[in-house]
Amino acid sequence: VTGTLFDLWPDDDPAAFEGFVDLPLRPALELDDAGRRRRSKTLATLAPLVLLEAHKGLRSLEEYDLQELALAAIELIAVGMTLEGGATTADVVQALKPALVAQHPEAGEEEHRRVASVVIETLIEAHKASYADYADKDYVRRRYEVTLVREIEGPDGIHLRASIEAINAIIGALDTDIESAQHAAEEALRYALEKGKLDAAVQAARQATLRSIQYGEQIRTLLSATRRNVAAVDWEETAPRVIADALDHLAARLETERTIIRSLAEQREEAGDENELDLAKIVTLQRLLETCIARHALLENKLLDAHKVFLDEQERQSFAPVGASYLYDVEQELLRPLLEASYGTVADLLERFFARAGGIRTPTLPRLSTLTPGLLRAPFERSELGAELVETEFAPEAELEHFPAPVWAAVDALLESVSDPTRLSELLTRARRNSEQEARLLRLRCLYAFGPELGRPDQAQSRPLLFADDDGTPLDDPVFAGADLLVFWAVRSAVPLADAVALETA
Amino acid sequence: VKDLADAARLVSYATRPRLLPARDAHYHELCVRYRDDSSFALAVREVADGLGLELLDVSTLVGIIVGPHEDSNFAMRLSRDYAPSKSAEERMLHGLIHLALASFCFPRAADLHETDQVVRINARELDRYLRDLCQVIGHERDDVEPPVDLPELEPAYRAYARRAQVGATTDDRRKYTATVPMCERALEWLCEQGLARTGPVSEEDGQIYQVGSRYRTLVRDFAGHALFEEIRGLFDDGILQPQESR
Numbered sequence: 001v002t003g004t005l006f007d008l009w010p011d012d013d014p015a016a017f018e019g020f021v022d023l024p025l026r027p028a029l030e031l032d033d034a035g036r037r038r039r040s041k042t043l044a045t046l047a048p049l050v051l052l053e054a055h056k057g058l059r060s061l062e063e064y065d066l067q068e069l070a071l072a073a074i075e076l077i078a079v080g081m082t083l084e085g086g087a088t089t090a091d092v093v094q095a096l097k098p099a100l101v102a103q104h105p106e107a108g109e110e111e112h113r114r115v116a117s118v119v120i121e122t123l124i125e126a127h128k129a130s131y132a133d134y135a136d137k138d139y140v141r142r143r144y145e146v147t148l149v150r151e152i153e154g155p156d157g158i159h160l161r162a163s164i165e166a167i168n169a170i171i172g173a174l175d176t177d178i179e180s181a182q183h184a185a186e187e188a189l190r191y192a193l194e195k196g197k198l199d200a201a202v203q204a205a206r207q208a209t210l211r212s213i214q215y216g217e218q219i220r221t222l223l224s225a226t227r228r229n230v231a232a233v234d235w236e237e238t239a240p241r242v243i244a245d246a247l248d249h250l251a252a253r254l255e256t257e258r259t260i261i262r263s264l265a266e267q268r269e270e271a272g273d274e275n276e277l278d279l280a281k282i283v284t285l286q287r288l289l290e291t292c293i294a295r296h297a298l299l300e301n302k303l304l305d306a307h308k309v310f311l312d313e314q315e316r317q318s319f320a321p322v323g324a325s326y327l328y329d330v331e332q333e334l335l336r337p338l339l340e341a342s343y344g345t346v347a348d349l350l351e352r353f354f355a356r357a358g359g360i361r362t363p364t365l366p367r368l369s370t371l372t373p374g375l376l377r378a379p380f381e382r383s384e385l386g387a388e389l390v391e392t393e394f395a396p397e398a399e400l401e402h403f404p405a406p407v408w409a410a411v412d413a414l415l416e417s418v419s420d421p422t423r424l425s426e427l428l429t430r431a432r433r434n435s436e437q438e439a440r441l442l443r444l445r446c447l448y449a450f451g452p453e454l455g456r457p458d459q460a461q462s463r464p465l466l467f468a469d470d471d472g473t474p475l476d477d478p479v480f481a482g483a484d485l486l487v488f489w490a491v492r493s494a495v496p497l498a499d500a501v502a503l504e505t506a
Numbered sequence: 507v508k509d510l511a512d513a514a515r516l517v518s519y520a521t522r523p524r525l526l527p528a529r530d531a532h533y534h535e536l537c538v539r540y541r542d543d544s545s546f547a548l549a550v551r552e553v554a555d556g557l558g559l560e561l562l563d564v565s566t567l568v569g570i571i572v573g574p575h576e577d578s579n580f581a582m583r584l585s586r587d588y589a590p591s592k593s594a595e596e597r598m599l600h601g602l603i604h605l606a607l608a609s610f611c612f613p614r615a616a617d618l619h620e621t622d623q624v625v626r627i628n629a630r631e632l633d634r635y636l637r638d639l640c641q642v643i644g645h646e647r648d649d650v651e652p653p654v655d656l657p658e659l660e661p662a663y664r665a666y667a668r669r670a671q672v673g674a675t676t677d678d679r680r681k682y683t684a685t686v687p688m689c690e691r692a693l694e695w696l697c698e699q700g701l702a703r704t705g706p707v708s709e710e711d712g713q714i715y716q717v718g719s720r721y722r723t724l725v726r727d728f729a730g731h732a733l734f735e736e737i738r739g740l741f742d743d744g745i746l747q748p749q750e751s752r
Contacts, residue, residue: 218645221638229613232639238646327615327726328734331639335609337737339643341746343598343665344658349736350601351584356573357604357721357729358582359699360559362521 031134044129045146045169052122061115063104069119072099074170077123077149078162086152086159089120120160123149212253215246216299223309229331230317235310243306250300257293261286403441410434411441415466421488424468425475436479443480446487464489512536513549516564517557520572521580523700523720527569540564562727568720573728588695594658595665596683602662603685603692605733606636608725611717618726624718628711629690633671636685640667696721 053067076095080087087095093116100112127146132139148166151158162171222239225232233239264286328334338346414431424446431438450468468485475484516536519525527534540547541564550570554561558578562571574581582588589600610632611625612618640663652660670684693715696702701721705714740746 218641221641225638225642228635232613233642234646238642242645327618328730329613329615330609330618330725330730331613334730334733334737335605335639336643337741337746338602338605339640339663339666340647340661342652342659343595343662345740345745346662347594347598347601347658349733349740350598350605352576352736353729353733354584354588354601354604355576355581356732357608357724358584358588358695359701360521360523360572360574360580361582361587363579 031137037131037133040131041129041144041165042169044127044131044144045148045165046174047129048122048125048127048146048148049170052119059118061118063107064100064115065103066115066119069096069099069103069115070123071170072096073116073119073123074148074162074166077160078167078171081161085154086161088154088157088159089117092120092160093117120149123166124151124160211249212246212296212299215242215249216302218242219246219303219306223306226310226313230310230313231329231332232336233310235314239306239310243303246303247300250296250303253296254293254300257289257296261289261293264289401440403437407435407438407441410438411445414438414442415445415487418487418489421469421486423473424485424487425477427487428477428480439479446485449487450485464491509546509549510553512539513546513553516540516550516570517554517559517561517572520554520559520570523569524698525569525700527566533569534566537564537566537569540570541566560728563723568718571720571723573724598662599666599669599685600688600692602666603632603636603688606639607632607689607692607696607717608721608730610635612722612725618722618730622719624716626705626714626716627693628708628714629686629693630711632689632693633686636666636689637671639663 049067049070052070053065056062056064056066073092073096076092077087080091093113096116096119097112100107100115104111124147127148129144129146130141131144133142134140146165147163148170150161150163152161153159219242222233222242226235226239338349411431414427418427424443427442427446428439431442445466446468449466450470466487467490468487470483470485473484475482516533519530519533519536525533527537540550547564550564551561554572557580558575559572559580560575562573564570572580584597584601585592589597592600607627610627617623643661643663644667647661649661649664652658666685672684672686690713693702693713696717697704697715701724702715702717705716707713737746
């Protein structure tokens with residue numbers, strides 16, 4: 001069912017929101033903001049209550065809503081204040097009793113008294129808090145101490161008085177219908193205009209226009225329901241109320257939008273010619289606002305027609321031939337009562353409705369002749385992971401050769417006997433006289449000596465190190481191949497490289 | 507005895523709901539016989555009754571329509587056949603969508619009575635219809651949130667309204683718990699059960715379904731009727747509170 005209003009606000013038509021999305025809006029933070037400091041303080045004032053509730057487990061008082069009790073206590077104390085006196089602790093404990101009993105009836109009077117005192121003590125305690133202050137461009141955390149309830153000396157003992165902060169923050173500021181989108185939009189706009197932030201004002205206007213769209217959507221819902229079944233909509237109370245709300249909203253918006261436009265015009269004059277960027281921005285905003293107004297006005301006109309839809313549908317449907325009177329109305333007599341009932345109650349009814357209206361099940365009967373092969377069938381391999389990965393096979397690693405200590409000793413002795421640079425081939429020949437194993441170890445030692453990692457800490461000592469060098473002579477050996485290294489002992493010079501070069505040239 | 511075999515055969519066609527008499531000569535013949543031969547009609551009725559089925563209608567146009575009794579082996583069960591391993595809330599929503607589907611097709615008593623009108627419907631439309639209704643109820647009632655530990659006290663309309671309409675396509679699980687896909691499932695189900703037909707596919711709304719007289723008969727003479735009686739019982743017991751009549 002497509003209503004005329006729905007055509008007005010096609011929610012999936014990008015063009016409907018053109019200009020809204022592209023609006024250049026860069027939020028800029030004003031560091032030194034008295035308003036935010038005030039809000040920080042207000043929040044700090046509330047913190048003791050939040051903490052009391054959050055940490056109630058530590059006191060094993062999970063059954064109680066301590067935050068609510070604290071709010072109630074402050075209220076009691078604030079109401080009980082006289083010019084110089086006020087309620088006493090005992091009065092407040094007594095007054096809190098109904099709430100405590102309601103929250104945890106099984107607990108005794110003693111525990112209730114204890115809970116009440118915990119709450120009151122928390123209110124009396126001084127709580128340390130802090131807030132950020134950017135005055136003079138420096139970030140300073142300022143200390144702020146919160147006391148919600150003060151004890152004062154009265155004519156007949158100690159009396160309790162709510163602090164000014166407690167009254168302002170908890171009783172005044174908290175009592176707001178925070179779920180009212182309308183209120184939120186108005187607050188944002190008021191704030192923005194106060195601050196002279198036109199961008200934000202337009203943002204608020206945008207929000208309000210979206211509200212208009214929501215209203216349009218609500219009305220569309222009502223009208224489309226009316227077109228289907230006029231009895232489905234309460235045209236005595238609900239529908240007229242929604243329409244009236246929407247009209248109120250529109251009237252207020254049209255006025256506000258015009259105010260912003262006037263304000264923009266003034267700014268435009270002030271901006272003059274020197275600031276072209278601002279000027280361009282103002283013109284954009286003005287144009288946007290005019291679109292908003294046009295949209296509001298359009299919806300207003302359509303709203304005025306809503307009653308006519310009702311009357312037409314009333315006529316069309318009520319005078320249509322009525323069906324058999326023994327039949328029920330599915331929407332009004334089946335769907336509606338169930339929608340309004342708690343879902344725990346209706347779940348069974350709906351299951352049974354489904355069982356009856358969901359069609360026929362063909363029961364499958366297990367047969368031994370099909371069951372046995374079915375059970376024996378290999379489980380179906382799922383291929384959702386894709387083709388199996390072929391695991392790379394690596395050649396087996398050669399086993400490391402271990403040389404016994406005598407072989408090491410023999411090779412050490414052989415190497416130590418080297419005084420002048422000696423060829424590897426000659427050393428190999430000497431080693432082979434003992435064993436082939438010794439030759440293998442010798443080869444490894446010489447290879448290591450060919451590339452000793454210079455710079456290792458243990459080489460920084462002045463003890464001789466074995467070096468090997470390749471002068472291009474190939475090795476002639478029955479087992480090994482490669483370069484016939486020159487092997488010699490040397491001491492690493494402590495002289496830095498640059499000096500060594502200097503010495504050489506000298 | 508020959509009659510009984512034929513009667514049972516005709517009842518067995520009820521388990522093939524997508525088959526129409528026009529497509530099967532034997533089926534058509536049995537339907538004609540039901541219409542003309544009253545003793546055969548009685549036999550069919552008895553056979554169906556013995557199987558735990560209530561015979562609702564036999565016509566040469568749509569064939570045999572039966573409704574399964576609650577304890578019948580032929581009855582569908584939401585928790586077993588339709589939405590297994592779903593939460594209680596989700597099962598309730600699936601059931602609600604089926605009722606809303608019936609309500610969308612035949613909102614008023616007069617709509618139940620018409621016999622030749624085919625209702626066109628798509629998943630988005632069905633979701634929208636139910637949501638609109640939830641919104642209208644929301645305007646009229648000022649409900650408070652349910653207690654923390656008793657979520658099932660929440661009115662059904664709120665449970666539906668707070669469900670996501672469509673899920674992000676990146677999250678498959680959510681896709682099947684959002685309401686539009688759930689509506690789609692209900693419509694597909696009707697088609698599988700021969701209670702609706704798939705119509706053309708529209709560019710805007712996706713698959714369009716056509717609901718005809720088979721479903722109307724099932725709702726009017728069987729499912730809706732039983733539900734109506736049950737709701738009346740709950741009103742009498744004070745479990746459901748009647749709203750002021752308009």
